[in-house]
Amino acid sequence: MRVDRFLSNLPRFNRQQVRLLLVENRVRVDGQVVRDPHFDVREFSRVEVDGELLQAGKPPRFFMLHKPAGCVSATRDPQHPTVLDLIDEQDKHDLHIAGRLDFNTTGLMIITNDGTWSRRLTQPQTKLPKVYYVETEQDIGPAYAEVFAHGLYFAFEDLTTQPAELVQLGPKSARLSIIEGRYHQVKRMFGHFGNKVLRLHRERMGALTLDAALQPGEYRALRDDEIALI
Numbered sequence: 196m197r198v199d200r201f202l203s204n205l206p207r208f209n210r211q212q213v214r215l216l217l218v219e220n221r222v223r224v225d226g227q228v229v230r231d232p233h234f235d236v237r238e239f240s241r242v243e244v245d246g247e248l249l250q251a252g253k254p255p256r257f258f259m260l261h262k263p264a265g266c267v268s269a270t271r272d273p274q275h276p277t278v279l280d281l282i283d284e285q286d287k288h289d290l291h292i293a294g295r296l297d298f299n300t301t302g303l304m305i306i307t308n309d310g311t312w313s314r315r316l317t318q319p320q321t322k323l324p325k326v327y328y329v330e331t332e333q334d335i336g337p338a339y340a341e342v343f344a345h346g347l348y349f350a351f352e353d354l355t356t357q358p359a360e361l362v363q364l365g366p367k368s369a370r371l372s373i374i375e376g377r378y379h380q381v382k383r384m385f386g387h388f389g390n391k392v393l394r395l396h397r398e399r400m401g402a403l404t405l406d407a408a409l410q411p412g413e414y415r416a417l418r419d420d421e422i423a424l425i
């Protein structure tokens with residue numbers, strides 16, 4: 196939210212007072228004087244006026260989990276274990292999943308409380324590739340790569356998928372890189388050829404690669420350099 200709106204939403208300041216506070220250098224966000232009324236204040240920002248703390252700011256948190264098969268990409272589920280059950284952190288219900296995976300899909304899952312950051316990771320507009328290792332029931336044919344590169348029409352959403360890159364690894368295995376994360380996208384792409392996906396594992400999201408030291412079900416905090424990659 197803009198800093199002028201953040202301040203004028205507080206009962207103690209009207210819009211005229213907020214304008215003055217800003218031009219008189221009395222507002223600090225994360226320790227820096229802010230004069231620009233458009234400056235973005237987030238739930239993680241520390242906001243002070245004349246040295247008085249108005250919002251302490253929550254620390255943003257970022258985790259990488261190796262999702263095992265047989266757990267739901269949800270924060271709550273009445274029947275099945277969820278990925279959040281694997282996370283042992285305080286206030287874990289503040290966290291959300293950046294890019295869900297199906298029940299039996301394994302691999303890289305990012306969990307955070309920072310919605311702006313996670314949107315950059317998942318929005319198709321930022322064009323960050325999501326890379327999957329895929330094993331199929333039948334042989335992967337020569338036409339697949341070209342069809343995936345052109346995009347496939349998904350009638351339910353009335354859209355054509357963005358160009359995807361397929362690298363064949365064996366007769367029934369491949370690495371597929373997609374930009375969006377539509378519902379069951381990879382399975383539906385192979386389903387176009389009547390070919391069932393038997394194993395699906397996410398290796399990478401943008402520049403974030405699943406840590407090979409993490410066993411299924413294990414997680415760790417992202418390092419600062421990894422957070423800065425997105």
Ligand code: URA
Pocket residue numbers: 295296297298300378379380381382383395
């Ligand atoms: N595409 C799928 O079909 N399933 C997943 O879990 C992820 C991508």
